[in-house]
Structures are given as C-alpha cells and as structure tokens.
Amino acid sequence: AAGVIQSPRHLIKEKRETATLKCYPIPRHDTVYWYQQGPGQDPQFLISFYEKMQSDKGSIPDRFSAQQFSDYHSELNMSSLELGDSALYFCASSQYNEQFFGPGTRLTVL
Amino acid sequence: QKEVEQDPGPLSVPEGAIVSLNCTYSNSAFQYFMWYRQYSRKGPELLMYTYSSGNKEDGRFTAQVDKSSKYISLFIRDSQPSDSATYLCAMRGGNQFYFGTGTSLTVIP
Numbered sequence: 001a002a003g004v005i006q007s008p009r010h011l012i013k014e015k016r017e018t019a020t021l022k023c024y025p026i027p028r029h030d031t032v033y034w035y036q037q038g039p040g041q042d043p044q045f046l047i048s049f050y051e052k053m054q055s056d057k058g059s060i061p062d063r064f065s066a067q068q069f070s071d072y073h074s075e076l077n078m079s080s081l082e083l084g085d086s087a088l089y090f091c092a093s094s095q096y097n098e099q100f101f102g103p104g105t106r107l108t109v110l
Numbered sequence: 111q112k113e114v115e116q117d118p119g120p121l122s123v124p125e126g127a128i129v130s131l132n133c134t135y136s137n138s139a140f141q142y143f144m145w146y147r148q149y150s151r152k153g154p155e156l157l158m159y160t161y162s163s164g165n166k167e168d169g170r171f172t173a174q175v176d177k178s179s180k181y182i183s184l185f186i187r188d189s190q191p192s193d194s195a196t197y198l199c200a201m202r203g204g205n206q207f208y209f210g211t212g213t214s215l216t217v218i219p
Contacts, residue, residue, distance in 0.1 A: 004153075033207070042198060042209040043154070056205050090153055097142040097161070097202055101153040 002026050004102030006091050012108045013081050021076040021105045023091030031055070032074045033099065034066055035090040043090055049074060081109045113137055116199055116210025125219050129186040133199035133210045136180065142202040143175050145184045147195045148212065154198055158184065189217045 005024040013019050025032050031050045035043035036059075045058035049068040060066075063081075068074040078085060088104045116133045123129055131145075142161055146154035158173040160166045160182075166173045174183040182201075186193055196212040 031205070042211045045206055048205060050205065058206070088151070092207075098156060098159050099144070099200070099202075099207055100156055101146070103153045104151075106151070 004091055004093050004100055006089075006102040006105050008105060009103065010106050010108075012110065014110050015081055015083060017081050017109075019078045019081060019107060021078070021089055021091075021107075023074045023076070023093075023102060025072055025074070025091070025093030026095075026100060029072075029093035029095045029100075031094045032068055032072070033092040033094070034060075034074070034076050035092065035101075037088045037090060037104075039087075046076070078107075083109050085109050112211075113203070113208045114199060114201060114210045117213055118211050120214040120216065122216045122218060123189055125189060125191060125217055127189050127217075129184075129189050129193070129215060129217075131184040131186075131197050131199075131213050131215070133182050134180055135182075135201055135208075137201075137203055137208075138177075138180065140180075140201040140203050140208070143173070143182050144200040144202075144207075145171075145173055146198040146200060147193075148198060149195045157197075189215075191217045191219050193217050 033048045034046040037043045046060040048056045052068045066076045086109045092101045145158045148154040163177045170187045172185040198212045199210040
C-alpha cells in the first residue's frame with residue numbers, strides 16, 4: 001500500500017540558511033499534518049491542511065511557513081534556521097480519523 | 111498539564127512477558143484513540159485504532175479504552191525483542207491529534 005513520502009530524508013544546513021521539506025500524502029487522504037520531534041520528545045504539531053487549505057496551526061514559529069499544492073503535496077519552508085531547529089520533521093496524512101506518518105526528514109543545523 | 115499523560119518508562123521486560131502500556135487524558139471530547147510504535151529515527155507506525163470503550167484485539171496486541179476513566183491501554187502478549195521500541199498513544203480532538211510522550215520498551219531475549 002502507498003505510504004506517506006517525505007524528501008529529503010536527511011538535510012544539513014547552517015544557521016540562518018533556508019530549508020524546504022516536501023511531503024507527498026497517501027492518495028485520497030484529505031488532510032496533511034506537519035510535526036517536529038526533538039530527541040526523546042513526542043511529535044509537536046506544527047500545522048495542518050485540509051483539502052489544500054490551512055486548517056489548524058500549532059507551535060509553528062513565524063520563521064516557518066507551509067502550503068499544500070493542487071496535487072496535494074505539501075512543503076514546509078523554514079527560514080533563518082537556528083540550532084534549535086535541528087529535529088526530525090514528520091509529515092502525516094489522514095482520511096477520516098486514522099493518521100499515517102511518513103519516514104521523516106532529519107534536519108541538522110550547524 | 112498536557113492533554114495526554116503517558117509514563118515515559120523506560121520499561122524493560124523479558125521475552126514472552128505481557129506488557130501493559132497506559133495513557134490518561136483530560137479532555138472528554140476525545141473520541142478516537144490510537145497507538146503508534148516508533149523505532150529509533152523512524153516515523154511512528156500506526157498499530158491500533160479504536161473509537162469506542164472496550165477492547166480491540168489484533169494478533170498479540172490488545173487496545174483497551176475506558177472513556178469513563180479517561181484511560182487507555184495497550185497490551186502486548188508474548189513480547190518479542192522486535193517489539194523493542196517507543197510506544198506513543200494519540201487521540202483525536204477536533205482536527206488535531208494529541209500525543210503522549212511515549213514509553214520506551216525493551217524486550218530482553
């Protein structure tokens with residue numbers, strides 16, 4: 001069965017640089033979520049989209065933005081990167097009430 | 111106080127033991143309950159999904175929900191070393207999913 005696809009899987013950036021993370025949800029799933037997970041922490045909700053419209057916003061810094069495109073893929077844009085942004089970033093998609101996660105993008109900010 | 115409370119462990123059991131993982135929650139509006147398994151540096155994998163109070167069984171896994179006590183459990187029978195992972199409970203409230211902090215489980219051969 002198709003799963004959530006994320007790219008890149010690993011990303012290394014320097015402070016103050018910009019990063020773009022991509023997510024391809026499971027086909028026919030109508031909602032996409034972005035999460036940030038630090039070491040030993042639970043996933044922290046950042047933002048979600050329902051049918052390409054932003055539906056909920058969590059603890060997403062103003063330096064981050066996201067959008068969902070007409071083909072349902074989503075991108076998380078992160079600017080002015082800080083050391084503390086180093087984390088695993090997960091995209092998840094859902095239809096109805098089950099949520100499926102992608103493999104994540106490991107971002108390291110040096 | 112977090113919406114969802116979960117004992118982080120770590121929990122260490124011998125192979126073949128029955129494992130009990132638990133979460134409590136405070137929001138009575140939560141209707142959908144999930145358990146995820148997460149291996150190190152991997153994405154959370156959906157294990158069980160339940161809606162109503164009661165038990166749901168899938169192989170060696172049983173999910174239990176007690177809405178009156180706002181308490182959910184995951185039981186793993188005949189635990190295997192491959193079950194060693196972090197287990198996260200999650201619940202849906204509105205359009206968001208709320209996670210526990212995860213319980214780290216090690217099954218010793």
